Amino acid sequence: MTLSFNLLLAACLAYSALLFIVAFAAEKRARAGRLGILRSPLVYTLSLSIYCTAWTFYGAVGYAARSGLEFVTIYLGPTLVIVGWWAMLRKLVRIGRAQRITSIADLISSRYGKSTALGVLVTLLAVIGTTPYIALQLQSVTLSFSVFTDGGVGDETSTGLWVAAGLALFTILFGTRNLDVNEHHHGIVTAIAVEAVVKLVAILAVGAFVVWGVAGGPTAVFALIDASPIAQWQMQQGRWVTLLLLAATAFVCLPRMFQVMVVENTDETHLATAAWAFPLYLLAMSLFVVPIAVVGLAVLPAGSNPDLFVLNVPLAFDKEWLAMLVFLGGFSSATSMVIVAAIALSTMVSNNIVMPIWLNARRGDATLSGDVRNVVLRARRLSIAGVLALGYLYYRLSGGGGALAAIGLIAFLGVAQVMPALVGGLFWRGATRNGAAAGLIVGFVIWIYALFLPGIGTGTVMSAQFLADGPFDIGWLRPRALFGIDGLDPLVHATLWSLGLNASVFVVVSLLGFPGPLERLQGSEFVNVFRFSTAHKGRSPTTAEAEDLLMMAQRILGAREAQALFQATAARQGKDGYLPDVTSDFLERLEREMAGSVGAATAHAMLGQIAGSGAVSVADLMRVADESAQMMEHSIQLEAKSEELGRTARQLREANEKLTAISIQxxxxxxxxxxxxxxxxxxxxxxxxxxxEAGMDRETRDRYAGIIHDEALRLTRLLDDLLDLSVLENGQINLHETDVELTDVIDRACTAALSDGARLTIRRVVADERLMLHTDADRLTQVFINIIANAAKYCDAPSPELRITVSACGDGINVDFIDNGGGIPMAQHAVIFEKFSRLGQTRIAGAGLGLAICREIVARLGGQISYLPGQGGAAFRVNLPQARFGAHAVASVA
Amino acid sequence: MGKRVLLIEDEPNIVEAVRYLLTREGWAVDTHSNGATALDAVARRRPDVIVLDAMLPGRSGFDILRDLRTAPDTSAIPVLMLTARGQRRDREMAEAAGASRFMTKPFSNSDIVDCLRELGGHDAA
Incomplete structure (x- = not known):
């Protein structure tokens, strides 16, 4: 190899420096508010390309060389999701933005009632699932280095360490630069977009070189493909479907994919562009995989690592600059994946594990003292370092062995365990926290047991004997043949059991249980995110002081952002220049803003500490119910009061009516x-x-004198009556009590009352009247006369009749006088015994003193007189006490 | 033949006294003692003057007067209203109902005779 290691290193460093500059420039632009291209759908689509890691860059060709067209599933899965299930992704993005979701763990935690436990669970799953993946990237970088150096200069482990350290530095620098309320990392996303271009250009360049430079044109390539073992490839249907499913699931669930697709999304409409642009990108990436594999198999010596064909083919033809480009492409693939994964994981770890622990440890004063922002940032930085250290450690421990693609698929299945809880959470309001947790745990355990542990190399954790016979020779617990299902491909087997049981347990437990109040609120917000974007009021108004809230918000959001938020809210409330009122709307918004920095569960807990309502618990609901009950009681009391008032008013009204009536009388x-x-x-x-005047005969004179005499008597009678009543009322009456038979009294009364020739028939049962009374006979006679005379005067029947009946009643006797006339109207009953009372406007002889006098007399005699309604005619009852007559009753009956 | 007066009064002694006084003055005196049928009596007797007591059995004198005044046949007949209650309200009610004259009981014999003479015109004397 003529390419010196130093040159390679220099290129590597220069490329890294370029990325730094790009990221820095983008960050600066974003800070200045000139987002421009940073917010273009193109950048968003390119950032999605972190799906294509070094595994895809190098491994796809190796995959094709080993397993034929199976590699296509890795590209086909995401394509199916982004094209076919675009609506679900859009919902995910909408929820992510509405709820300020910071990671997939945050999403699950938030959906299921801001559960800390679920957040921890998903975080652990993500860390365990991602660590091998990071190791994979480190391995690919060191492997590609070793290709150039021939294993000569520098050892692989130290290369890996340097790479890991460099990546940690970059990620910390750009990933934890600030606690952005939207969790947007413009610098990193832009750098990733650049890397996406580099790796595409690199793979296309190699492809073009292979097709036109080596094979001699497309036709020749097709001939080569036909001749290669790839053409003999037979599709294994089960494995094909499983891989498709895993790739599709991973595209949504992988922490880094969630990060770029949901968290870093700045505009929902970008998803529409990505829906067609990203599949095109994947197509371009996969276009030359088979040609490179075929040519590599044909050209390179047998036994060469097919994972490095992309690099080795150009080198075999001494195209060192092309190889350099490929190396940078692979480097890009690896680094972008590691960076984003590290950010996603560190967010999860800090928000879902570190912050809850920290809050718990400093219960009470956590929200009011200490710099929360620094705690979060430090936790993230440490998490990034930790994640990379884990990856490096895994890489060292696993010895860098095993096929790259195998580890990739194991990781896919791991994160795929989140899928049931995620999909259920988005579309099913009945999904519960317990269901999600149970499903996740079951799936997670089966994945570890059936795929992860056996997959990291036979003999490391599980011995060959363990795999063959199961633990303690229990056959149905064999990791690769659970419950006796044997003969399946290990991946298909593990997928079937882990995802199948995960989903089943999730559904069953959810159906058996009942979502808590907060779960329901969140559930409806998630499931119906398009219907109402910020409809619910999850928090009741509390005693939280705006100042406390501002202090806390400043330490989480930063002073400027927090103050801006509070000022804006105050302005909206019409309190410009003051602190806003702590309304539930405001708390809701504040919590969401804070969730963007520290995660939903933590934000909820922190606000809960200040606002005093950690969650909508059953206790809270009970309190609300209690309040309603109290209000109900109050309202009942008020009702009773008002009824009482109504009664009093009615009584007053009656009294007033009576007074008015009396006054009128x-x-x-x-x-x-x-x-x-x-x-x-x-x-x-x-x-x-x-x-x-003179001249009048004696007869006339006598008659006129007689009239004068009668009228004079009449005047006297009237004055007597008035005096009588006055005496009776003043209690100055003298009673002359003697023994007298009732029938004698009635006889005398009848005779006296009818003496002026009134035509009134009296009906009596004289036998009943033979009762001895000890009373004032004259006064009693006066009463009876009055009643009988009234009947004679007022009874309006054609042939007036009066029935007098006597009956014993308790310790007294009743003497009833009932006529056959029209009776006395109900309205008059109340006043007929009042003095001055007269029936009607028209004049009848008598001044209306009769019944008033009767009432007074009967009262003096120890009895009472009353009107008997409903007797047909006018009816009066005179009740006389027993003591007055009892001793003589028996004798008179005999 | 003298003019006709209808005396609507339920107190027999007063009826007798008034009848005696007016007959002696040349009036043809008809009497009626029930308020409810007083209007019929007026229609039947077609009197030139009416003497009406305010308080009658069956119907109040004020109501009877109001009806007399609304009916075209009787609206022009002079009416002397008598009341024993002697309150100012009664006088006002009587004037409002359209009484030609109003007298409170007890009255002097010459007053009622003079009053009737004025109401019936001088030719009655």
Missing amino acids: KDAFLSQISHELRTPMTSIRAFSEILR
Whole structure:
């Protein structure tokens, strides 16, 4: 080899320097806000090309040389996803932007209720799945070095170490330069885009050289292909489908792919461009794989490593500059993959493992003291170094052996375990955290046991005997023949079991369980991301102080960004120049911004510490429910109060109505008194004036004198009544109680009441009336007269009748007077016993004092008088107490 | 033949006194004592003057007066309203209802005779 190692090293360094400059320039442009080309869909599409690592660059040709067209699946899988399932990718990108997702672990954690545990699980899976891959890149770089140096200058291990260290430096410099709220690394993405071009140009150059420079044109190449073993390749259907599935899954789930496709995405529409441009890129990358493989097989000595055909074919024809280009292409492939993978992993490790631990360790004061930004950045830097150290370690320990492609596929299946939880999380609201965790763990364990451990080389962890007979000679636990399924290709076998059981367990556990409140919120946000972009209010307004929040936000987002955010919010709230109100909207937004820096689970936890609600827990919901219950109770109490008020108001209204009625009665009575006094006086005056005139016969004179006399008596009666009532009301009455038979009292009353010839028929059951009473007979007679006279006056039946019935009632007797007239209207019941009360406007003899006097008298006699409604006519009941008559009742019945 | 007066009053002694006084003055006196049928009596008797008590069984004198004043046949008949309640409200109600004269009981015999003479025109005397 004429190409000196030093020259190679210089080229390598120069190329690295170029990348540094590109990254630095891009970063500077982005910082200045002149994104321009940095945000073009072209850069986005090219950045996706980190899918093509050194494994694809070198390994595809080796793969083709060994297994024929099987390598095509590695290109076909992503093509199928980006073309066929574009909608899913778009949803993923939308969610990633809406929720400020920082990594695939963050996505799973966020979807399933911002679960820290799931974040840790996916992070571990990603680290374990990616470490061999990084080792692979280191191996490919050292291998390609060794091709040039013939294994002479410098040893492979130190080359690997240098490469790892250099990559760590670059990644730390550009990947953790700042804690960008959007987690966009313009410098790195641009550098990757450049590398994508370099590796495409390199592989196309070799391809062109092989076809036209070596084989002598396409026709010759086809002839060569026909003659080669590749033409004899038979498709193994199971393996073909499995590989297709793995490649498609890996395209979505690989941490680095997620990083460039979702996290670094600046514009959703870029995905549309990538949908056609990226498959074209893959086509270009794979176009010359078979020709190079065929020519390599034909030209190079038997036993050459087919993984290095791309490099060795130009060298065999002494095309050193072409080889140099290829070397740089391979170098590009390796470095871009390692850089992005390291960033993705370090984000996951810092956000999902380090930060939760740190927060836990400094519980309480974590959000208010210490520089969170520095902690995060330091955690990321250390993580990057750690990831690369792991990769290097793996590379050293595995001894750099094994076919490159085999390790690649093992890693694919590892990260593919995230797929059920991811797809389920995007489309199925019933998916639960427990389901996702259980599925992931099952898939992960089977992958480790059935593929990863056997795959890193027989004898390293699992002995040949272990593989053949299973642990403790348990046949159905043989790593490559689980549950007795034998004879399958190990990869197909492991894929079937791990992904199959993973998905099944995920679905079953999800169906059996029930998503928690926060899981449901997030679930609906994810599944319905297109329907409402920022609809939900996950956090109730809290006592969090805006100042505390600002302090914390400054240390996470940076002072400038945090202040800008707070000012913008305050301005939106109409409080320009002040701190914003801590609304749930604001907290939601702040949490999302912070999630962009430290991940969803951590941001939620940190805000939770300040805002006092770590999560929407059942306890929270219970509290809310309690509050509602209390409010309900209050409302019930209020209702009761208002009912009481209503009752009081009703009573007041009734009292007022009564007062008003009484007042009206009083006015009416004054008129009535006036009328009752003036009417007899009118007659007296008129006739006395007539009598004063002479010339009148004696008969007429006597008659007129008689009228004057009657009217004078009438006046006297009226005055007597008024005085009587006044005396009764003042309690100055003297009762003359004697023993008297009830029937005698009624007899006297009837006779007196009907003495003026009123036509009223009285119906009595005299046998019932033979009861002795000890009472004031005259007063009782007065009451009965009044009632009977009323019936005679008011009963409006054609042939008026009054029924008098006597009955015993408890410790008293009832004397009922029921006529057959129209009765007294309900409205009058309340007032008929009031003095001055009269029925209707029209005038009937009597001043309306009768019933009032009766009421007073009966009360004095120890009984009561009441109106009996519903008896057909007007009905009055006089109740007299037992003590007044009891002793004589038996004798009278006999 | 003298003019006709209809006396609508339910107190028999007052009816007798007024009838005596007016008959002696040359009036043909008809009497009616029920408020409810008073309008019929007016239609039947076609009096030249009406003496109407305010408080009647069956119907108030004020209501009867209002109806008399709205009916074209009776709207022009002079009405002397009598009341025993003697409150100013009664006088106002009577004037509002369209009473030609208003007297409070008890009245002097000469007052009611003079009043009727004015209402019926001098030829009645």
